[in-house]
Amino acid sequence: MGRKKITIQRIGDERNRQVTFTKRKFGLMKKAYELSVLCDCEIALIIFNGSSKLFQYASTDMDRILLRYTEYNEPHESRTNSDIIDTIQKKEAKGGNPDSPDEDGPAGYELTPNTQAQYNKIDKEFEDMMNQQRTHGPGGGGGGGGGSGGGRQSHGSMS
Secondary structure: OOOOOOOOOOOOOOHHHHHHHHHHHHHHHHHHHHHHHHHHOOOOEEEEEEOEEEEEEEEOOOHHHHHHHHOOOOOOOOOHHHHHHHHHHHHHOOOOOOOOOOOOOOOOOOHHHHHHHHHHHHHHHHHHHHHHHHHOOOOOOOOOOOOOOOOOOOOOOOO
């Protein structure tokens, strides 16, 4: 069964919005974890919800990553919601896949069996870690809340 394409807009119902936030927050943290492991990069993710509650994920030490960020003076990629919306609209107008990487980025890639096995192992380790955190509570690592569920949500908003 395929997933239904949704319109990205604010969810009106507060309970549905909270459930979506919790699930998508977990999914975002999981993607950040996977990216950090697969591509050997440092990631700091900071989220404030509508009630100004802080949630964070860091692949290493958050303070060290933020210090690097504040001291970084080189040109770099920086995106906002407007940039993402513009890029998606341009790709859709050209008949392209809005979820594909930018055209100036690397061409499409295919996972080798070895890379897929490594990805599956990382995915299992992360799921085990998050299940342990949900069962025993936060054990000190940056996280800011485990959230419930790990599946994708078929309705919701990130804006």
